[in-house]
Amino acid sequence: MTDVFTAHHVIEYPGGYTRSVGPVIGRFLTGLRDGKLLAVRLADGRVLVPPTEYDPTTSADIQPEGDHWIEVGPRGTVQAFTWVDEPRAGKHPLQKPFAFALIRPDGADTAMLHMVDCGSADAIRVGSRVAPRWRSEREGFITDIEAWMPLGDGEEPQPAPLHVPAEDEQPVTGITVPIRLEYTLNAGVATTRYLRGLGEGKIIGGRAPSSDEVYAASRGTDPKSGEPTSIEVEVRDTGVITTFCVVNVPGLSELAPEIPYVSAQILLDGANNTFFGLIRGCEVDDVHMGMRVKAHWADELIADHTAIKWFEPTGERDAPYEHYKDYL
């Protein structure tokens, strides 16, 4: 079987991932907001930009206050570079071809990585003199420098536009960074088999030839032996609740009912593992271990997890504890 299911998958922090920056990085970022490049002089005399919390050689703490903090630049020299022909949409701050470069600001002994906006790869070389192009509205973020620009002979760097502090403005304490990654995942052979089964109104499991144990929705391997669950076995869509949770947090999923609702692990008849499902059709307080339930299928079956909408009580007598005690 080569026709496996694929799915587009996104992991993202909508609105960005927030981080507190601490006082050392915070002081550097506050400097950027003020239109200045700040650095720290280390114990061995080297000037480090951008500052980190620890001396990179000795691991000694770098204090956020003191006369080891100095201003460097604004001019700098390119130490190394590469060219980005096709910027990544939604990621690169510059959406036209640009260079990434290691730039050593005048007065510093280390380089900082940033972008150079010079039009073409021919317009930059190691040794190029550059200066920051400052954003007019700055927030205390690495892109307060929009990009570095090549500096012609005798050319003066553009000064940073004045930053007018907001009322009661504080030093920078945090940043927010958009994070988004996209994938095309493939379900693999066994999960594709299971999802196809859902589309046909069946719950497909698998077992390995050397075992009697059937795993509902098997991912392809017997988790006890590591052997492939090559034998396809259909399990019943009825079973017994082993353990459950009453959910009181709203909005966890588009499929979630109104709170409170119950999510449960269900020992399906014919399976040797438990299956996850919502429980509906009874009061939340009536749900209990040993309760017999049956799947409520969607009217129109699609080969995905929406095929089973929930499980509901059958009204039968509870299963004895002996039946499910090994599945807790």
Next chain:
Amino acid sequence: MRDVAVVSYACSSVARDPVHNETEMIGPVLREAMAQSGVAKGDIGFVCSGSLDYLQGGPFAFVAGLDAVGAWPPVRESHVEMDAAWALYEAWVAIQTGEVDTALVYGFGKSTPGDLHEIMSLQLDPYYLLPLWPSMVDMAALQASALLEADGATERELAEVAARSQRNATANPNAVRKGEASADDIVRQPVTHHPLRDADIFPITDGVAAVVLAADETARRACKRPAWIRSIEHRIEAHSVGVRDLTRSESTRAAALAAGVANGKVDIAELHAQFSHEELILVDALGLDAEKTSINPSGGALAANPVMSAGLARIGEVARRITNGEADRGVAHAASGPCLQQNLVCVLEGD
């Protein structure tokens, strides 16, 4: 110190596996490594793996891989969110404590579902670097730029590395990129990520590698010529590429010194150079003589780079050639982090 050896090695890598998920890819490789070793599943003392959840796109995604191990009865197990060469290091330490005599180590990863070059940006400094999203290739290209500028190498020397890797890879069934291109051919190809050409950059690969470690007599029973781990050391440098001398790999040099690389002949060296310029930096840092040492006879990571198992595979490739009698003493290297930030050096030798 106990004598610990690699007693078996298996790997599988392809440009893209569109059919199997990670667990389905891992199973056959583990079975082969276990079968080669002759150690029974129930006798494995410790299981350790290396992988990256961001390749799979979900937190704790690596746990699914344990289904392929068959963790019943319950096993003593650990995992590193990094190349499995470091999982091997952890397993070696576990054996050194005397609490276990054998370990199963595996690494796995599919680079094809997501954008690997972009995913690796997530390992970068979150304040100063990540917001700019320099990719894995951008970072390497900066090091190549620094190296070429310092006359540490020429473009032609990079092309020679790329050409030799492709040629060596023709003998490797797990190679994804192999061929007969010469350095001249490669130098004529366009620069795509200044100053690197596509041939200087590893190929995207899906793959798995696994190794069984055993100590003392257990190793001798498991393998006719065990590849003894004479030493294994790793060192790390500052994260910021702006504070490091990118033309040298000080952590590799320090690890090689601690590992005693120079204490004997080095017949073969498998280096986890994902870009051609990295090989030149590593050969220098390890103090290798290319006249006397066969560098990356497997083709190295430029032939196949199943991220998270490629470093472990370097150890496996050296071990296999020792066990087969092709070599007596070899060095395996693994790298992690941007621009060779962290490096592991392992010296292996046969009796």
